[in-house]
Amino acid sequence: MLTHLNIRDFAIVESLELDFSGGLTVLTGETGAGKSIVVDALTLLAGARAATDQIRAGADRAEVAGSFDIRQASRPLRALLEEQSIEADDELLVRRVITADGRSRAYLNGQSVAVQQLREVVGSLLDVHGQHEFQSLVRGAAQRELLDRYGRLESLAEGVGAAHGRWLGLLNRLLEIETRLRDRDARLEMLRFQTGELAALDMKPGEAAELAAEATRLGNGGRLLEGTQLAAQLLYDGETDTAQQRLAQAQSAIKPLLGLDPALAALMPLLEEASIRITEAARELGRYADSLELDSARQSAVERRLAAAEELARKHRVPIGDLPQLRLQLETDLANIETAEQDVATLKREQAAALDDYRGQAGRLSEARHAAAATFSKEITARMQLLGMTGGRFQVEVGPHDSTEPQPHGLDQIEFRVTANPGQPLRPLAKVASGGELSRLSLAVQVACTAEDTRCMVFDEVDAGIGGAVAEVVGRQLRSLGSRSQVLCVTHLAQVAAQGHHHLRVLKLTDGKTTRTTLTELAGQERVQEVARMLAGSQVTPKALAHAREMLAAPAVNAGDTARIRVAPPGPA
16 A cells, blocks of 8 residues: 655656555646646656656756555565565555656665566556556456456466466477487587597596696706705805805894894894794705606606697687586586487476366366356446446457467457447447546446455546546445555546545645645545535535535445445356
8 A cells, every 4th residue: 555655856846745545535626736747656656667857847856755555465576575685574665766867766665676676566556547557458468367357366377377387398398308309319429529538538627727837847847956956055055155154144243232232132033033944945945856856758748638638628619627527518418318318208298297287277267267257247337337338338258369379378368348339239449449438447347356455546537528427426436446445546526526535635836937736635624615616616606515515425325336236256266
């Protein structure tokens, strides 16, 4: 449920904060006051495309933020939040920012996310039916989802989707293996030769680096021996003028001076330590020189092995150090091909079983859809009579899918067909319904399909083009929907406004230089005055005020009217 909305520098709104409750909230105001700005802000929050012309004139950025109570959030929403590593317990803060350079940023609980991620999350919290969004009702996918929602078939549909995924995964694995088998013999011969070469060389991990170091050492053995021996002589082993001898002379020069200045005493430990280090270094140099082996045979063997490894590395176009890993990879490929025929047989059995499982689940879903379609058709037809489409009929057709391949959504192709006039044949919804009819049909469908829903449902001028008794019915339908879900509705009709559990008035203010929009929650006499204005126009009469009071007293009495036409959908098969 939407609990709070904050709009800053959006369209003509400088700053606006709104708190929301459950039930039906109606938004009213003069034409051009900015009622649809709230809808536009919520649409942006739901992931709609941002545009720089949405930034208020004179501002450098626009911002919309909404708080949602997610204590009753669905498992799919929780899974989405967890998948995106977004921490959220009871509340989710959604924010969109548009800057003057055309950039748009989205945030969930302060964490930056892609707009697509925002759209996926907010889609389960907010369902915006703007003046253009009613068109979604004509799409086949939307019609299928609505039928499944009406019939409480979501779990069956999810099972069919999962079964299709298992079958498709097995099919793809089978095709991959069969592709490998088509050039099996040539590939086998090549792999056996390549793995044989690598096995004969038998390079170990890290061996190439060790061989290179050893080859360098053996190839420069003479220089290494000469240099280390010279260094040892200069430090310690020479007959005269070694570093050790000079250090001893330095110690002898300092000792007589210690009595003259005690500060010199601190130098003696340093000289002694230096003497020890020189001695140790000379010994290590000696040991190194003794360990050097001028072994020409070993040098030749190392160089030959290194040359063989370099040749294989060039042949396979890999670094010499990757030869052991290459060998493992090729041996694995060889084993996979050698066992591919057995794998094909196993996969064919598994795929056949997966296809049978899919067909079984899809068949049960199809039966349930046919049953749900019958009751859904009756209920929407009944609601059409109340919504000003007297004599109209609605029918959900469930037919076989055009594709011969298994589909993730089952065996069926769903199509909504309608006629708004008695005696006329049923035709696809997209071909016969006007914008106003679509909006009313969308409302009827939402009322029929919604049980307890945690989403906030937004309707922008669903009552366009109607009036009188039909408008009153639309208001009752919206109120009925609001009793089960949170509903926001922008309306021009008093009959609809009077049905709201909560009432917000939109007012546009101008000082001749700037224009801004404000919203005020109405109650008591203020609400009576607003409903009367909607009835009578600018000149509110005592008769209009009395009528407004009568209308505002009626919703509590009439709230259950629309429930009487409910046709209970069948449960899942």
